Ligand SMILES: Cc1cc2nc3c(=O)[nH]c(=O)nc-3n(C[C@H](O)[C@H](O)[C@H](O)COP(=O)(O)OP(=O)(O)OC[C@H]3O[C@@H](n4cnc5c(N)ncnc54)[C@H](O)[C@@H]3O)c2cc1C
């Protein structure tokens with residue numbers, strides 16, 4: 001969409017007359033008009049209006065949206081733009097380039113579900129290869145034309161009368177601001193896109209390099225340096241073993257304990273791959289590099305490859321019981337991971353064992369499969385430092401006990417400002433911002449729709465499946481959900497559709513009851529709880545496939561709908577269907593058939 005293309009939204013173009021005289025050729029789509037009083041539209045049944053869609057972000061969510069809109073919507077009936085603040089699309093996998101960055105979900109599941117990649121190099125893919133996969137998707141799907149890089153969405157303001165979002169954008173190179181508009185706004189900005197410096201006094205007084213994992217400075221050499229790594233989350237777990245062999249010495253600052261688990265999808269890894277390989281017995285190495293023969297087998301035998309992928313996903317979906325407090329599976333995991341961590345830390349190291357193994361159940365915080373992390377912590381050049389930090393000086397980090405730890409480089413593996421609310425200003429038709437509307441809580445139905453913010457969909461927001469397994473199926477299915485909403489809007493002449501508050505209240509009442517017995521509510525600080533120890537738990541009350549079943553078909557009965565015309569049945573038009581216009585014989589008789597197969601009318 002061009003910055004100046006602002007006509008049409010108010011019903012002033014796209015048709016050649018007033019309500020009741022809309023052009024009726026089959027494949028020309030016009031912008032919707034507003035009209036009262038009601039008159040019959042001169043169009044075929046459900047003819048789509050032209051829909052303008054703006055998506056914020058071109059990571060996996062935006063890339064998926066562009067592909068799916070082309071697949072699911074009537075060609076020519078929509079315009080789409082993906083506004084991306086970075087120089088290139090790819091999101092997470094462009095921004096996170098720290099040493100060791102990898103997916104802890106098996107690579108064969110970290111693809112779009114319909115687009116398998118037989119030639120992954122490793123069982124757990126490294127960041128660079130994932131970045132290439134998404135870039136390759138953009139090329140293969142031909143969707144680069146929708147992406148406008150270096151463009152940050154600053155604000156979006158809903159105009160209820162016109163049924164459009166007015167969007168303020170900022171060019172990231174010139175800082176020039178300009179405007180666009182769209183009937184539908186998609187928030188594809190991801191959960192973990194906003195890295196922040198930790199709140200540690202004096203952090204920037206340090207005289208050496210200080211870097212955050214999501215903003216790595218590749219110009220800094222770690223060779224022979226004394227390095228401090230702050231944090232024990234999934235990121236630190238990957239950075240520490242990658243830097244340990246390079247640095248002179250390393251201190252790992254641990255404020256909290258963490259479960260370092262066996263890898264996700266370990267069953268298939270062990271049964272199909274490691275047990276048959278020469279490195280299978282090695283304790284710390286859970287990574288596996290595919291041979292050319294194995295890649296060829298995946299490529300040449302799609303049924304085998306599909307079954308391989310399905311078995312891993314089924315394993316992950318079947319483990320959801322571990323999140324039930326005190327369940328046999330939870331207790332089993334606690335025992336197995338405790339034994340495994342103890343064994344991997346080796347004899348001695350009692351203080352580390354006492355500190356690092358959590359009191360809360362596995363899963364309360366995201367468990368981290370740490371390939372080589374525990375082994376790195378007990379290497380002679382590594383010292384774990386326990387407890388909170390006091391401040392940073394120009395020489396190093398001071399811990400709460402007053403001890404100065406002199407360092408050359410500080411690495412903050414301290415996480416993100418998790419996207420509980422969008423990183424742009426969103427204003428509804430009543431002039432209220434999302435922040436004002438939500439107060440200190442989140443108010444998002446199925447992680448996707450917000451009451452009083454119509455025609456706005458978040459891809460996998462708080463309340464979706466943030467904790468279990470790969471995120472991509474939830475992204476895809478939420479994208480499809482948003483497109484189903486778009487199709488309803490454009491085929492039924494809807495101006496504005498927003499979810500009912502009662503529906504959000506009901507789903508949260510279910511969340512609260514459900515999570516009374518899950519491990520997430522135990523005494524751990526987690527970003528699932530907006531960085532707090534006690535809070536509502538914004539995690540889907542079920543495994544991934546349970547979430548997908550829930551959002552596969554929108555429950556339109558949970559929404560308030562306002563139409564463009566005075567009559568909700570305006571879309572019935574002039575009594576014809578599309579096939580009347582195209583003259584398609586089969587299209588005019590779809591229900592006449594030889595057996596009881598499903599039929600539909602376009
Ligand atoms: C280090 C790391 C490892 C991970 N590992 C896994 C894993 O193993 N398995 C898994 O399932 N998930 C993993 N994740 C989660 C991962 O973020 C998702 O799987 C997925 O990549 C999210 O895609 P997205 O498009 O929703 O968000 P992102 O990839 O974050 O993309 C959001 C895009 O929006 C853009 N954007 C943000 N704000 C604006 C704005 N105001 N204007 C314009 N553009 C904007 C950003 O620049 C970015 O390109 C990991 C995340 C991190 C950080």
Ligand SMILES: NC(=O)c1ccc[n+]([C@@H]2O[C@H](COP(=O)([O-])OP(=O)(O)OC[C@H]3O[C@@H](n4cnc5c(N)ncnc54)[C@H](OP(=O)(O)O)[C@@H]3O)[C@@H](O)[C@H]2O)c1
Nearest residue numbers: 102103104198199231232233234235255256366413414415
């Ligand atoms: N799949 C993967 O392989 C992978 C890899 C990396 C990241 N990720 C994703 O990214 C998410 C975030 O992971 P993350 O490790 O970057 O962040 P995180 O899980 O939020 O962990 C941040 C760590 O920094 C510590 N910390 C923060 N502020 C601190 C301070 N002021 N002083 C001392 N310590 C401080 C935290 O301590 P406390 O625990 O005490 O708060 C915690 O140990 C993960 O949950 C995961 O979803 C995935």
